[in-house]
Amino acid sequence: MSQDTGLIKRGLFLLALLSALATVLLVILFQRTASTLPASTPRPELLAASLVRSGTAFPDAIAWPQIYQIGEAFPSPAGWNVRYNAAGTLARRGSSQVPWEILLEMLDEDRQMHNFRVQLQDGKRVPDEGAARLTMVYALQAIAEWHKKQSGPRAVSPALARVYAAVDQLAANPVMEIKTQVANTRQVFFR
Amino acid sequence: MDSQHPTPSAVPGPVRGLPPVTPPSGRFIAQLFLVPGMIVLVAVLLLLAFRYLLGGGYMPESFLKQLDNENTDIRWRGASDLAQVLKRPESMNLKSDPAFALELAQRLRAGLDDLAEEEARIQEKTATASMEAKEAAWGKPLDAKRNYVNFLAATMGDFLVPVGVPLLCEILLRDDSPDPKSILRRRQALNSLISLGDNLKAFHKLLAPQQAEIRELLVKESGSTNPTRAACARNGLYYLDNEQRSVAVAEGIVKVDNTLAKVAQDSDQFLRELVAFAFNFWDGPLAEPTLLKLTHDRGQGTLVRVPE
DSSP: OHHHHHHHHHHHHHHHHHHHHHHHHHHHHHHHHHSOOOOOOOOHHHHGGGGBOTTSOTTTTBOHHHHHHHHHHSOOOTTHHHHHHHHHHHHHTTOTTOOHHHHHHHTOHHHHHHHSEEEOTTSOEEEOHHHHHHHHHHHHHHHHHHHHTOOSOOOOOHHHHHHHHHHHHHTTOSOHHHHHHHHHHHHTSOO | OOTTSOOGGGSOOOOTTSOOOOOOOHHHHHHHHHHHHHHHHHHHHHHHHHHHHTTOSSOHHHHHHHHTOSSHHHHHHHHHHHHHHHHSGGGHHHHTOHHHHHHHHHHHHHHHHHHHHHHHHHHHHTTTOOHHHHHHHHSGGGHHHHHHHHHHHHHHTTOSSOTTHHHHHHHHHOOOOSOTTHHHHHHHHHHHHHHHHHHHHHHTTSOHHHHHHHHHHHHHHTTOSSHHHHHHHHHHHHHHOHHHHTSOOOTTOOOHHHHHHHHTTOSBHHHHHHHHHHTTTOOOTTHHHHHHHHTTOOOOSBOOOOOO
16 A cells, blocks of 8 residues: 555656646746737828828918927938948947937937837737847947047047937836946946 | 454455556666666767767868769758858867868859859840740759859858958959849858958967968968969968058958948948948958948948848
8 A cells, every 4th residue: 555655646746747847838828928019100101191281271281290200200211221330330440430310310219119120920010129129239339339449538529418318318228238238338438 | 264364355465467566766767767878878979989980070171072072962961061060169270270261262263153154154045035934044053053152152251261352352242243143142242251350350369379370371372373272362361460461462462441342332232231330340441431421321222132
């Protein structure tokens, strides 16, 4: 009888172990499916329709305040990937002619979410969050590299001051990868 | 009858014909895994020893022998092995072997010439053919030669010795190929050039005697009677030593910044994007002016996307 008890005990132990393993697996699977998809924004070209007001003559026929808002909803003009790489490389080389406005654009999270889009299986186009944030991190790293390569006077130009302000704003970003890179970049600022 | 004695059927005992059931011991379970494990281990060791004794393994000679084999399967197996081995960090000796890199460069030269001949032949043959016939002629039949050249171009980028520079620049600048897939080869060449630039840093981390040995061999090879070998060795030597760059330009040196500046005007957007990135690893008088031009890029031209 004691031999049987041993077998049963071991069997029950194995069963419990397998159940625990299955539970963990299910929890992982459940968590994956529950992860939220990036919010899909409406196609910007459709917003253009809201610009025109019918029944009124020009200039009232155009909703002027919405023009700026629509501009923000569009991705950057074509060639942005080439411009981004060129600006990043110039900064990494420590060039005196870095186009800071391009790096500022690279740090703009909303703009990057519009630039990097990915099509889901159901045809819906959503922001490619990973790629967008990678561009931001790349810009932050390039800014840090530029600072490390400066051996001359450490003056902060107005354009550079705007970059500092943009980086400071990103310090509150909830994404750890960006937060860490922001901290690293701020360490080498001229202030 | 003595009622004190139980009847035989009431006595609990082992059932006749069956062994007693006992729980498996720890030793038994260990044996269950240990014995097969030992068998597999011995088999693997034997296989490795056999391979080592046959002189196979990852020696340059064996790779070259496989790449030159008439049998396509053996050739591709060799190419596949080499591509994987060169990517490994422990293959530092192979990556820094200038003689091996020059041997592969020679094969790339031959492959490029062969491909150009084949392209010209197909172009001539399909000059008046229908669109379907043209598509068929430029499709599968050319794949073996294309893939071979693409593989060798990619391999050039894995070495620490930049002997592949002239050939990669040649591929990059050839924008008049009739082959519709030539853009992919040019992108591959530019990627390899980027890797080469990055690998130069690793070269300077090698031990001084090893660096000196590589330079010595390149000097010797730069006087080779084989023009491809000599040109590749001279370029390798030129880009290995920053000090030598300031010396008057030797004959046959291909300037990477010149090549990249030309490619920066290409109609392919992706090539321009890669050029902007490549200047992280390559320098020269044209680097900064080219980058400044690229910061005003307007996305002109084409963008061929390759589905993943």
